[in-house]
Amino acid sequence: MAQTRTENQTFYWIGTDRNGDRVKGQTDGPNEAMVRTMLRRQQINPLRVRKQTRIFGIGGQRKKKIKPVDIAILSRQLATMLSAGVPLVQSLEIVAEGAANPSLAELVRSIRDEIESGVSLAEALAQHPRYFDDLFVNLVAAGERSGTLEALLDKIATYKEKTEAIKAKVRKALFYPAAVVIVAIIVMGILLYFVVPQFQSLFRGFGADLPAFTQMVIGLSQTIQHWWWLIVGTAVAAGYGFVIGRRRSHGFRRLLDRISLRVPVVGPIVNNAAVARFSRTLSTMFAAGVPLVDALDSVARAAGNVSFEEAIDQMRGQVESGQRLELAMSNTGRFPNMAHQMVKIGEEAGALDAMCARVADVYEAEVDTQVDALSSLLEPMIMAVIGVLVGGLIIAMYLPIFKLGSVV
DSSP: OOOOOOOOEEEEEEEEOTTSOEEEEEEEESSHHHHHHHHHHTTOEEEEEEEOOOSSSTTOOOOOOOOHHHHHHHHHHHHHHHHTTOOHHHHHHHHHHHOSSHHHHHHHHHHHHHHHTTOOHHHHHHTOTTTSOHHHHHHHHHHHHHTOHHHHHHHHHHHHHHHHHHHHHHHHHHHHHHHHHHHHHHHHHHIIIIIHHHHHHHHTTTOSOOOHHHHHHHHHHHHHHHHHHHHHHHHHHHHHHHHHHHHHOHHHHHHHHHHHHHSTTHHHHHHHHHHHHHHHHHHHHHHTTOOHHHHHHHHHHTOSSHHHHHHHHHHHHHHHTTOOHHHHHHHHTOSOHHHHHHHHHHHHHTOHHHHHHHHHHHHHHHHHHHHHHHHHHHHHHHHHHHHHHHHHHHHHHHHHHHHHHHHO
């Protein structure tokens, strides 16, 4: 009788060696009990053993990408539990157990294991720069030093929620027209590839010259039929090159960010969103007790736009040399006058964090209004463009028929 073979799985573990020092790693084995046995044979006392989350397979869960909103929720949950007096390690365990995203649960358990091995929360978060940037880590470190970790985590959650909301608004403003244009191009391609050739075979029996507009459309259709693979390949290569270039080339990203600020209608939205993000980040950092020069360094890296990042770096150099923040902002020529004045009032009143928060509120509301206005403006314009394209194609195909009817 054949024996059933047990498939090995990967287990993460943390334990102590013969000297009592904490060690961790991963081991393959059929089950948790066998892994514990193997570790003891290596003179390692296992304190915690857990199975790796499965990506695919029966009984497993599909891994999901960890989004910034997940990190915001994590911050809010930790702030709530710490405020209620729940210890940090236990709070992390509760969050991991309740996480709907297996990837987030794995990340939180990894942070918990790091803390159990003796490091601080900020040091544990710094091990995962993909999800926790320098700004996040610096704020947590400031909270741990001052004993106000729960308050700082609450501020981080608010900051993340508001910045992600403003990013979503900007993406909405840019995505909607782009998506409609892409759909229009696809529809036009389908018509030119499949529909126009049917009319072309019909026109061959007319025995008369076709109108110039119809000839142009038929020529375009023939080009697409013969070279569709080159057109599609070029479009895919251009899209891939655009994504890679923006990710890896600082100069290309800088050019795109500058162009985005100058595009009519969309440019003011991107500009106001960047001002709101700058103000919100600076307010959060300054309220946490981070010195202004250090705060500007983190704010620059969280700007989200290379032009603003360079302007904030310029401001940081001037503030470091003794210049007032409001004057440094004015010298960059990048920030609106109202932001200058409110920051000036905040500096004079000793309430810079509160004034920056108000600036962020104002420009976040402005972005909301502009995005709504843009959507209302673009909808009829896009429908008109699509109508002209599709209508022009139909007219080009029926024009010879109308001409033939008038001759008869």
